[in-house]
Amino acid sequence: MxxxxxxxxxxxxxxxxxxxxxxxxxxxxxxxxxxxxxxxEGLTSRAHQDEEVLVEANNLIIEYPGRLGTPAFKAVDRVSFTLSRGEVFGLVGESGSGKTTIGRAIAGLNRTTGGSLKVLGYEMLNLRERTFKPLRKDIGFVFQDPAASFNPQLSIGDCIAEPMVIHTKPSPAQARKRVGELLESVQLPSSYAGRYPHELSGGQRQRASLARALSLSPRGCS
Ligand SMILES: Nc1ncnc2c1ncn2[C@@H]1O[C@H](COP(=O)(O)OP(=O)(O)O)[C@@H](O)[C@H]1O
Ligand SMILES: [Mg+2]
Structure with missing residues (x-):
């Protein structure tokens, strides 16, 4: 169709x-x-030329605390990998195997329990939010479920502009312009900025989610 x-x-x-x-x-x-x-395609050769390591996991362990005296649940058990600038890294496994837990830990949304996870040179074990906050703008995150990851009370334009408002504080006119460019870069009409998340199809919402992740030009995407 x-x-x-x-x-x-x-x-x-x-x-x-x-x-x-x-x-x-x-x-x-x-x-x-x-x-x-x-x-x-075309990226792997670049990754080899310029081996700036962006993410490095070494025997990474991530546990979810148990509730009411039940023991903690180990979702990630001694995982090691490195991810360089320009590289596309796919983590594959059945549902519940720990992929999202690792992804969220990279973005500082989950705490790590043991081993080491270095993100942009910063050790995430015993993460201190104040030290990590300046690095957040270098990370773009596309959430798995675009229906749940947009605030239903904000327009798509406001959702996409939110990371900019927090980190770079553009004027309303600058933000509007950038949101229009970002929407066009994911092939959505810029007029969609005025719509609410439920007024987009699932796939269109995921495009908007990509636009939001790109809004601060995250490291390794330039
Ligand atoms: N907030 C949480 N509290 C407790 N356990 C969780 C939580 N989130 C995920 N888990 C459990 O951790 C394991 C890994 O989940 P997840 O990383 O989401 O898997 P997937 O590989 O499907 O992305 C699963 O067994 C899941 O039930
Ligand atoms: Mg998952």
């Missing part, structure tokens, strides 16, 4: 093997495949 209309209809095999419409061809060409047309 495109803008409310059915563009092409065919049995699945035919559609994937011989798409007839330009739009269908473009859609299928946009599907990433491991190794080619992938997000990391």
């Amino acid at each position: 495109y803008q409310g209309d059915v563009v092409e209809e065919a049995p699945a095999r035919t559609l994937f093997a011989e798409p007839r419409q330009d739009y269908t061809r473009k859609l299928l060409a946009a599907v990433p495949h491991l190794g080619h047309h992938s997000a990391s």
